[in-house]
Amino acid sequence: MLTLGISPCPNDTFAFHKLVRDGDYEVVLDDIEALNQRAAEGEIDVVKVSVAAYGFIANKYALLRAGGAAGYGVGPIVVAKEPGEIMGRVAIPGERTTAALLLRLAGHHETVPMRFDKIEDAVLNGEVYAGVLIHEGRFTYEAKGLAKVTDLGALWEEAMGCPVPLGAIAIRRELGEETARRVDDQIRASVRYAQEHADAGRDAYVRAHAQEMEPDVVRRHIELYVNDYTLNLDERAVDQMLDFGHGCGLFASPKQRVFAY
Numbered sequence: 001m002l003t004l005g006i007s008p009c010p011n012d013t014f015a016f017h018k019l020v021r022d023g024d025y026e027v028v029l030d031d032i033e034a035l036n037q038r039a040a041e042g043e044i045d046v047v048k049v050s051v052a053a054y055g056f057i058a059n060k061y062a063l064l065r066a067g068g069a070a071g072y073g074v075g076p077i078v079v080a081k082e083p084g085e086i087m088g089r090v091a092i093p094g095e096r097t098t099a100a101l102l103l104r105l106a107g108h109h110e111t112v113p114m115r116f117d118k119i120e121d122a123v124l125n126g127e128v129y130a131g132v133l134i135h136e137g138r139f140t141y142e143a144k145g146l147a148k149v150t151d152l153g154a155l156w157e158e159a160m161g162c163p164v165p166l167g168a169i170a171i172r173r174e175l176g177e178e179t180a181r182r183v184d185d186q187i188r189a190s191v192r193y194a195q196e197h198a199d200a201g202r203d204a205y206v207r208a209h210a211q212e213m214e215p216d217v218v219r220r221h222i223e224l225y226v227n228d229y230t231l232n233l234d235e236r237a238v239d240q241m242l243d244f245g246h247g248c249g250l251f252a253s254p255k256q257r258v259f260a261y
Helices: 010-022 032-040 051-057 098-106 116-124 152-160 173-196 200-208 215-225 235-247
Strands: 002-006 025-029 046-050 061-063 069-071 077-080 090-092 111-113 130-133 147-151 164-172
Touching: 002 010, 002 032, 002 173, 010 025, 010 173, 010 200, 010 215, 032 046, 032 051, 046 051, 051 061, 051 098, 051 164, 051 235, 061 173, 069 215, 077 116, 077 152, 090 098, 090 116, 098 111, 098 130, 098 152, 098 164, 098 235, 116 130, 147 152, 152 164, 152 235, 164 173, 164 235, 200 215
Parallel strands: 002 025, 002 046, 090 111, 090 130
Antiparallel strands: 046 164, 061 164, 069 164, 077 130, 077 147
């Protein structure tokens, strides 16, 4: 049985519930930066990773086309107590996250890595000047009294002319192309099933891992991040992100084919 690592965020629990329910995988739920680190250690067979983090693990893993997170209007945002320029330390949801790489589009800043769900409070209590929000943060920051400073996804879209590739499913290269195709097909079928069928068990699973999110936030989260790119990731956008990370000196260009097939 293969191990499958996904985040507990609504888009992943919604999209992957059929795989979880069918019991074909040993499922690991963890924060995206923790999954990035576990992939770097080669701990998980099939794992959701930040596209930016893939540049560090390309020798061990290839990417699948289904199960990722990408799109227009989905990118991370920078928030502070007041609108204006970024003037101090910035909290990021992990050093290898796509969000951290995208922050470079807004200039050079001193960064403070922390769990994504701690960032809003860190800005509010003055621990940092600003914070990069991912996941549900883009739906909750205003209610907490924070202001948007910049939309990093919009900066990416303007500069690169393509959707923002946030996350992707990586599979260990040693498992081979046949296994990669089978897993990709299973993930795509799970996503389609979630989109096309009402499922009380799935909804209960999503709510159980939604960290006390309001139902409307859960719904908006799923509607934003589970889209056509979850069925078929934009290969050019992924290449653009990896080229950007390489250009920033974070990692070498992948020497092997990025996608498994």
